[in-house]
Amino acid sequence: MGSTLAAALIRSGHDPADLVLSDRVSARAEQVAAQHGTRHDAPAAAAGAADVVVLAVKPQDMAALVAEIRDQVRPDALVVSIAAGITTEFLERRLPEGTSVVRVMPNTPALVDQGMSAMSPGRHCTPEQVERARALMAHVGRVVVLDEGHQDAVTAISGSGPSYIFYVVEAMIEAGVLLGLPRDTSTELVVQTLYGAATMIRETGTHPTVLREQVSSPGGTSVAALRALEDHKVRAAFLTAMEAAARRSHELSPREE
Ligand SMILES: NC(=O)C1=CN([C@@H]2O[C@H](COP(=O)(O)OP(=O)(O)OC[C@H]3O[C@@H](n4cnc5c(N)ncnc54)[C@H](OP(=O)(O)O)[C@@H]3O)[C@@H](O)[C@H]2O)C=CC1
Numbered sequence: 092m093g094s095t096l097a098a099a100l101i102r103s104g105h106d107p108a109d110l111v112l113s114d115r116v117s118a119r120a121e122q123v124a125a126q127h128g129t130r131h132d133a134p135a136a137a138a139g140a141a142d143v144v145v146l147a148v149k150p151q152d153m154a155a156l157v158a159e160i161r162d163q164v165r166p167d168a169l170v171v172s173i174a175a176g177i178t179t180e181f182l183e184r185r186l187p188e189g190t191s192v193v194r195v196m197p198n199t200p201a202l203v204d205q206g207m208s209a210m211s212p213g214r215h216c217t218p219e220q221v222e223r224a225r226a227l228m229a230h231v232g233r234v235v236v237l238d239e240g241h242q243d244a245v246t247a248i249s250g251s252g253p254s255y256i257f258y259v260v261e262a263m264i265e266a267g268v269l270l271g272l273p274r275d276t277s278t279e280l281v282v283q284t285l286y287g288a289a290t291m292i293r294e295t296g297t298h299p300t301v302l303r304e305q306v307s308s309p310g311g312t313s314v315a316a317l318r319a320l321e322d323h324k325v326r327a328a329f330l331t332a333m334e335a336a337a338r339r340s341h342e343l344s345p346r347e348e
Pocket residue numbers: 092093113114115116119134147148149150152155156159173174175196197198199250251
């Protein structure tokens with residue numbers, strides 16, 4: 092996710108020379124930096140040189156990373172975390188008093204500038220810093236600012252969301268193959284159907300229920316399929332799945348000693 096954001100910043104016109112990438116494995120940072128023409132450095136040195144520090148490690152690695160960089164973070168720096176489950180309070184307690192922190196949940200469609208990010212500012216952020224973080228994420232798609240209490244739900248819906256969509260796409264492609272279509276034809280049919288349906292929702296502003304009803308001719312094929320989905324409790328499965336994701340996001344918040 093970190094390299095996706097770096098690539099997007101460069102696409103949007105940021106000078107690669109202004110970006111410094113880091114990874115636990117320095118050869119990996121070096122390789123990604125070479126790919127994008129950015130600089131790379133050890134985490135503490137990179138943080139010390141930055142006016143915006145983006146933390147993009149797994150939640151389980153966050154405490155160790157923050158301990159590594161805390162003495163180098165500039166007093167006027169803005170620290171942006173994209174980690175699931177890591178609260179602004181967790182970061183504020185570990186960074187020097189008064190450090191400005193923003194929690195952001197992005198998603199992988201940022202890779203094609205169609206990301207969805209939800210951001211929640213910490214206690215010390217000024218309105219200008221909130222705007223700066225918003226502008227940063229706006230380079231890779233849409234941004235909403237919301238209360239941090241909603242971040243586990245956001246993680247379940249838009250953060251992890253692409254994985255469910257890809258799963259449904261996989262299943263539909265497989266169904267096409269089962270019905271005798273060549274795999275590449277099935278893939279093209281499914282991908283364009285997904286793209287078309289998503290564009291319709293966005294461009295018409297019509298509720299998905301109405302759009303679904305428009306496809307479903309009385310006594311026809313769509314209702315036959317939708318009936319089977321209801322029989323298999325697919326709607327309930329989605330609700331349960333997203334509750335599980337939100338619960339997991341909450342579990343990833345390390346307990347304070
Ligand atoms: N993938 C996604 O769709 C999304 C991910 N996120 C969040 O983004 C974060 C990263 O996720 P993702 O990109 O999937 O994870 P990855 O494991 O692919 O990337 C994290 C990278 O950080 C490195 N790392 C770990 N500890 C340190 C350290 N102390 N200093 C420097 N680098 C370190 C890891 O090294 P190593 O492999 O050796 O551990 C790894 O290369 C997570 O917190 C996740 O919740 C948020 C939204 C969407």
